[in-house]
Amino acid sequence: xxxxxxxxxxxxxxxxxxxxxxxxxxxxxxxxxxxxxxxxxxxxxxxxxxxxxxxxxxxxxxxxxxxxxxxxxxxxxxxxxxxxxxxxxxxxxxxxxxxxxxxx
Amino acid sequence: xxxxxxxxxxxxxxxxxxxxxxxxxxxxxxxxxxxxxxxxxxxxxxxxxxxxxxxxxxxxxxxxxxxxxxxxxxxxxxxxxxxxxxxxxxxxxxxxxxxxxxxx
DNA sequence: AAGGATGGTAAGTAATAACTTACGGTAAGT
DNA sequence: ACTTACCGTAAGTTATTACTTACCATCCTT
Numbered sequence: 001x002x003x004x005x006x007x008x009x010x011x012x013x014x015x016x017x018x019x020x021x022x023x024x025x026x027x028x029x030x031x032x033x034x035x036x037x038x039x040x041x042x043x044x045x046x047x048x049x050x051x052x053x054x055x056x057x058x059x060x061x062x063x064x065x066x067x068x069x070x071x072x073x074x075x076x077x078x079x080x081x082x083x084x085x086x087x088x089x090x091x092x093x094x095x096x097x098x099x100x101x102x103x104x
Numbered sequence: 105x106x107x108x109x110x111x112x113x114x115x116x117x118x119x120x121x122x123x124x125x126x127x128x129x130x131x132x133x134x135x136x137x138x139x140x141x142x143x144x145x146x147x148x149x150x151x152x153x154x155x156x157x158x159x160x161x162x163x164x165x166x167x168x169x170x171x172x173x174x175x176x177x178x179x180x181x182x183x184x185x186x187x188x189x190x191x192x193x194x195x196x197x198x199x200x201x202x203x204x205x206x207x208x
Numbered sequence: 209a210a211g212g213a214t215g216g217t218a219a220g221t222a223a224t225a226a227c228t229t230a231c232g233g234t235a236a237g238t
Numbered sequence: 239a240c241t242t243a244c245c246g247t248a249a250g251t252t253a254t255t256a257c258t259t260a261c262c263a264t265c266c267t268t
């Protein structure tokens with residue numbers, strides 16, 4: 001969902017202020033319909049809401065959607081940390097693991 | 105990163121216990137090399153680490169990687185919430201927005 | 209009512225990401 | 239030493255996703 005760069009740019013832009021589709025597209029390297037499609041996805045995910053202003057549609061972020069997403073992630077993290085704790089209490093390990101990238 | 109279903113399954117599986125590549129592949133609808141490739145990506149992201157056990161490679165989750173990811177997200181969220189607060193203090197809005205999906 | 213502005217949708221194309229088969233390489237068992 | 243088990247990487251294919259162009263609808267202006 002937030003993996004796409006264009007989508008992140010849109011969210012970033014809306015974080016500063018609400019904006020119309022055309023305004024958003026003007027600041028991005030993609031066409032207006034592409035922005036419309038991203039906004040549709042974001043709206044279905046509950047992350048943005050729109051309101052009509054004449055023929056324009058103003059989009060803004062939806063705090064509730066982000067809060068919901070946040071608590072989902074918090075849920076996952078809670079479980080993960082519990083699993084880590086359980087594993088470490090058991091394994092009590094060596095330390096010479098291989099890290100592929102990101103050297104210690 | 106965690107947008108892919110197979111990748112989420114792998115992480116989910118590793119949350120319960122460390123596992124070898126073959127074990128992971130056995131529980132998934134994809135081939136073993138596909139799992140290897142996912143593990144490579146996860147390792148480069150610092151989310152898993154591996155250790156050699158004979159010819160097998162045991163993968164397990166890397167708590168530090170998840171913690172780092174977590175704080176990045178927390179950072180974003182902090183900024184977003186600040187923006188929300190600022191916007192609401194200003195706008196003081198109507199309420200008849202359109203929500204595309206997810207009815208109120 | 210006509211014209212211009214704004215934006216959603218459809219259909220097709222392009223770019224990206226996931227997956228498969230094939231191969232080679234190392235470690236353990238015989 | 240030979241064989242078997244296990245895994246990583248390369249190369250190519252398939253599937254998914256993002257994007258574009260074209261079109262239509264709505265609202266506002268005159």
